[in-house]
Amino acid sequence: MSEEKITSPNKEALSRLTRAVKWSPGKFSLILARCDYAGLRAQIIEQLHEVCPVQIQEITIPPWERSLHRAISGEITDNMPDAVMILGLESSADPDAILKGANHVRGKFAKDFPFPMILWVTDPVMTKLIRSVTDFYSWAGTSLRFVPSDAELSDALQQNADDMFNEILGKREIGLSEENRFLADLSDPQEFEIFLKDLEALSPPASRPSPHLQFLRGRNARNKGDTESAMKDYKACLSFWKEKNDPEREAVLLYLIGQCCGKDDPEGAKTCFQDCIQAAGECQELAAKCLCELCGVFKEQEDWEEMEKTAEEALKVNQSCDNRQAECLQCHLFLAEAVLHRDALEKAEISVQHVLNALYLWENEDDRPVLGQASDILERVSQKKDETLWHSGINCIEHIKKHGIVFRQA
Numbered sequence: 038m039s040e041e042k043i044t045s046p047n048k049e050a051l052s053r054l055t056r057a058v059k060w061s062p063g064k065f066s067l068i069l070a071r072c073d074y075a076g077l078r079a080q081i082i083e084q085l086h087e088v089c090p091v092q093i094q095e096i097t098i099p100p101w102e103r104s105l106h107r108a109i110s111g112e113i114t115d116n117m118p119d120a121v122m123i124l125g126l127e128s129s130a131d132p133d134a135i136l137k138g139a140n141h142v143r144g145k146f147a148k149d150f151p152f153p154m155i156l157w158v159t160d161p162v163m164t165k166l167i168r169s170v171t172d173f174y175s176w177a178g179t180s181l182r183f184v185p186s187d188a189e190l191s192d193a194l195q196q197n198a199d200d201m202f203n204e205i206l207g208k209r210e211i212g213l214s215e216e217n218r219f220l221a222d223l224s225d226p227q228e229f230e231i232f233l234k235d236l237e238a239l240s241p242p243a244s245r246p247s248p249h250l251q252f253l254r255g256r257n258a259r260n261k262g263d264t265e266s267a268m269k270d271y272k273a274c275l276s277f278w279k280e281k282n283d284p285e286r287e288a289v290l291l292y293l294i295g296q297c298c299g300k301d302d303p304e305g306a307k308t309c310f311q312d313c314i315q316a317a318g319e320c321q322e323l324a325a326k327c328l329c330e331l332c333g334v335f336k337e338q339e340d341w342e343e344m345e346k347t348a349e350e351a352l353k354v355n356q357s358c359d360n361r362q363a364e365c366l367q368c369h370l371f372l373a374e375a376v377l378h379r380d381a382l383e384k385a386e387i388s389v390q391h392v393l394n395a396l397y398l399w400e401n402e403d404d405r406p407v408l409g410q411a412s413d414i415l416e417r418v419s420q421k422k423d424e425t426l427w428h429s430g431i432n433c434i435e436h437i438k439k440h441g442i443v444f445r446q447a
Contacts, residue, residue, distance in 0.1 A: 050181045051081060054155070055089045057179040058120050061153040062091070065146055067176050068155045070122075071163055072183040073231045078157060081183050082122070093155070094118040098125040098135070105139040109150060122155035127162050127227070133169065136162075140170035160231065187239055194236055197223060198249035201256065205289045207322025207358065229257050248277040255293065264297040271297065288316035288323055295330060300337055307334045325354040325364065332371040345375035366392065 057068050072078040086093065096112045098105070109121065129135055139146070146154070156177075158166065166174040185193070223229045236250050246254075255270035275290040295309030310327040317323045328351035335344035352368035373388035 046186075047081065047183050050183055051084060051088070053179065054085060054181055058089055058091050058093065058153045058155070061178075062119070063151055065150050066153045066178050067146070067173075068153060069163070069166075069174075069177045069180040070155050070157050070183065071160065071181065072157065073159045073235075074185065074228065075225075077183060077185060078124075091119045091153075093120045093122055096121055096123050098123060098129055100125070100128055100130050102129065103131060103134045103138065105135050106142055106145055106149070109154075113150075118152055120153040120155070121150075122157065124157050126157065127159045132162055133165060136165055136170045136173065140173040143173055143176060159227070161227065185235070190232075190235055190239060193232075194247065194249050194253070198252050201252070202286060202289050205292065205323060205326075206285060206320050223253075226260065229253075229260075233257060246273075248274045251277075252290075259293070259297065264299070268294055268297045284316045284318060285320060288313045288318075288320065291316060292323060292327055292330070295327070303334050303337050307331065310334070321354055321358050325351060325358055328354060329364065329367055329371070332368075336371070336374065339378075341375045341378040344371060345379070348372040348375060 096109055098108045102108045126132055233254060251270045251274040255267045258266035271290050271294050278286040291309045291313035295306045298306035310331045313327045314324050328347055331347050332344050348368050348371035355364045355368055369388060369391045373392055376384045376388055
């Protein structure tokens with residue numbers, strides 16, 4: 038990685054980190070390196086290995102480990118390293134126990150580890166250090182912080198939002214530049230929260246929040262189960278894209294708002310999904326998602342006729358998009374359930390046979406909720422008096438049991 042990719046404040050911090058390691062040969066010293074983004078930290082570590090003349094051994098603390106001293110001792114049984122850097126503290130199952138344990142035996146570190154030790158921490162871990170283990174924190178001779186620039190944060194915000202829109206729309210292209218790859222993965226809830234706080238700090242308090250920021254805030258709130266806050270942010274974002282006359286993004290937000298409505302407001306959800314299909318235009322991937330969501334709404338309302346018609350349409354759209362097994366199986370399941378409730382046994386036989394065929398070709402063990410839904414429907418099928426349906430249902434049930442799905446008792 039070229040040094041030009043590291044921003045000026047981080048270059049200075051990297052130089053100080055290099056000097057701190059170089060100036061402590063053969064003796065213990067604690068160096069705190071603070072960074073909230075795993076990808077940015079990886080860039081800094083890569084550059085550190087390139088510019089520092091001292092060989093630094095990397096040690097990652099396993100999530101289950103409770104002792105920092107033991108974790109280091111277990112990795113240096115053969116030869117004493119020139120320096121070590123400790124990673125993974127923020128991912129520990131109990132970081133408090135590790136820090137308090139290290140504070141309790143801090144005298145052993147200087148005795149047993151005659152080399153510089155770089156301890157990578159995040160802001161939340163640093164707060165724990167300062168509040169809970171003051172002695173260990175004050176023992177650090179050097180404390181450094183590595184942060185993304187404002188420009189990198191703004192760029193990453195737009196690119197993350199664009200990628201999320203494209204994912205929902207079914208577009209495969211990814212627009213994220215390599216320079217800002219470190220802010221691309223927001224799957225870690227803690228890192229997501231920090232990213233949002235950093236972004237909010239960029240905006241003047243009186244200014245209108247960026248629609249991209251509102252979109253990410255909505256997603257974060259939804260991930261935490263706060264649908265009320267999610268809907269507020271999504272609706273504000275929807276107003277912006279309506280003003281900009283961007284039907285695709287309008288459609289995405291209608292889809293997300295519909296999901297937030299859920300069982301609490303089925304009529305609101307139905308309206309959102311229907312409006313989404315209209316706004317989606319030629320975006321069949323999103324239309325397919327909305328049709329499946331509509332099936333779920335009709336199921337809650339026990340509107341089996343509408344559920345059947347919508348499931349048939351959803352199946353056609355999913356097949357035209359060449360979607361994966363899970364989507365098509367979901368459509369067959371909705372269709373089978375609808376016709377079973379209407380006691381249309383001839384049509385039910387065809388639907389159940391489609392389910393059976395799909396299950397025999399099943400490859401994805403991750404879609405267990407879909408298999409669970411199949412188990413409930415097929416258990417009902419096996420109780421029907423129609424002999425063909427009965428045999429098909431029993432065969433499907435036996436097949437699904439191989440996937441570890443437990444059936445409810447009739």
